[in-house]
Amino acid sequence: MDVIVAIAPWLVAMLLLVACSGVFSASEAAFFYLKLEDRKRFRKGTTSQRAAASLLGDPDRLLSAILFWNLMVNVAYFAVASIVGLRLQNSVGSTYATLFSTLSLLVIIFFSEMLPKSLAVLRAPALAALLAVPIAFAVRVIDPIRPVMRGVSTLSQRLIWPRFEAEPYMQVSDLERAIQMSMQSSTVLKQEEMALRGIVSLSDSQAQEMMRPRMRYKMFHPPVSLKDLDAEMTPSGYLLISDEQGDDVVSAINLVDATELPADKLEEFAQEVLVFPWCAKASEVFQQMLSTENEVAAVVNELGETIGVITLRDMMETIFSYAHGRSERILQRKTFEEQEDGAYLVSGMTSVRRLAKHFDLELPDTRHATINGILQEELEHIPEVEDVVEWGPFHFEVVEQHSEGHILVRLTMRQEEE
Template structure:
């Protein structure tokens, strides 16, 4: 049988060359798809600023629907052509009386397209995704461009078929925190692990409703210098200083331009000190922390300057501040700034509270439900300002959610410490005797 199969080389060899070319084409598109879609967001950002071939890869990945439609179209066309050619060769072998050879050829061609057209290219593309993505960038871009006139038609056909055969398909509703909590509970982890996972989950969900003003370091809690920074300026920093703020004095503006993180400084000179500064983005005080965190990711930045409605800087927030808000069991911007607990129980039921403590954190410490106030109050000091309508002084009293806060210390303008204790219920007058 083997000799007869070899003697029939004129029947199967020309078609085998066509099958080999189709396998290479199938492997090209399968590997290209895997290599590009396996690139991380950071790698794509680097490609967008790199060489022309790298920029092509980033542009293709930016329009994922267009790229995927083209790749699937070419792969489907190639695979149909492959099996059509393989079927013709198998039929010719069967007509020549070599039915066993036709069967072996059919099975072999199927295994070849699976192994060399799908499995091997995809595996190599995962390991060498960057190199392969760059290699295939130009021919893949040309193949996608060829289909540009046809892609809208294919998308319309797909939409029409979906509406015809699956008209009732709807988008799934957004998951609520309770649904995610049940998923954590069903994970089979220990109770301690589940408790920490649930807390981190709540912290992540809170990012979408927390204003950046709640997590920022307010103006006055950090040192600001004019650019360029000099070595003698470092003598002014205190042990609690985490960041050095650099500003440009242009047109009497105090706009923050760069930030130096002291935790990243190991060795430096006056020449390299300013080179270690990082750029900042500017966000409004009313932005959500989740939006700021997304901008940090997309713009490869670690610091943001928080500005008010007049364009004046009122604070800064860093990438590490948001990560701490997510991972800390009891996230508190006051704790990060003061490096101590901002709410201290001095005796049973009596607390000393720092003025920069947020009401959200205070509610968490007191195990009270927190709801975002309509008046926009965020901190204990802000609540005093709002209700008293003057700068708080020692002895001022303020009522809040069944608690009474009394100012016991004012260290400097806007920086106060209040004593908090639960309000006693009013004594009811005794009923009149009949």
């Protein structure tokens, strides 16, 4: 009994240190598990939410502070645990001291690492807002010693990698050579080769080739509420909000990754969309999305009218999926569906560039980016079923026409017919 009374204050100190360590561990998981939509919402939220967003503006500073304080707390915990272990060894023997040391190690692993981080992942937005103010204070406390920490880190890097040099800027031609090398050997996995091809396809594509046409997405006129969705996901995965006239997309909300949404006035939580001309490179649109953290871009024609939208999910699917074509992504069908007689069924939204690449042919110059544009120019009216067009080496026949503007074309080679 006397031993318990003697070590009781130390045990209380250990419990407090475990709680402090758990707070820092939970804050690390909560802050860095916040989704893009959560960070955007925090910038316009309460004082604590804005403080959390401000801390994430400099993630290196935030992470350094959290790791520093967590390390200090853990060192103090093990120092106190060593004192208690020595007193137990002197009072009741080494067996109980060893048992206590093992138990104290399991306690700090479970209650200050595993459990707090698991809970923080489940409730990241709430915990990040709750812990923002105390963590901000902890960050400011160690700001004076951050230059010393940065200097030690730089010195360590130079001692370990004294001749490390940054690689030069990678060109698209470098990626193409990497793809060719991957086909000759097994140095690049199949998934990596797929991603490389997707990246190269972005550099070759225009915005109008990547966009969802106006007839393939739905806009919502403000004010917008959750009831307007009818408990259904939009085709694009985004809630696209129009202007007052209902003509152009002006803002959007990522419905797939959204964790909390109000019941009404969703337009107040939406993010403005980027605007690009139809002739902009898809790679430029993708780069701008990443740098500005905007996930939707509106594509406009030469008159400034919105003709389609590109989403970050579309870009990611183009890079990280085997189906790089717009037909696979939007229509959920193969771009080139070969028939028994050697003909192909293709969508009118198939790009001319993809057509030339698939058949390895040099096609006539055209100002249109899709088969649909070519048909409209040749026919001088909206394509209808049984319309026939011969263009370059191809014979096009419209076989299906849908109300939303999508057409299906039967494609054959003119040389084969002759």
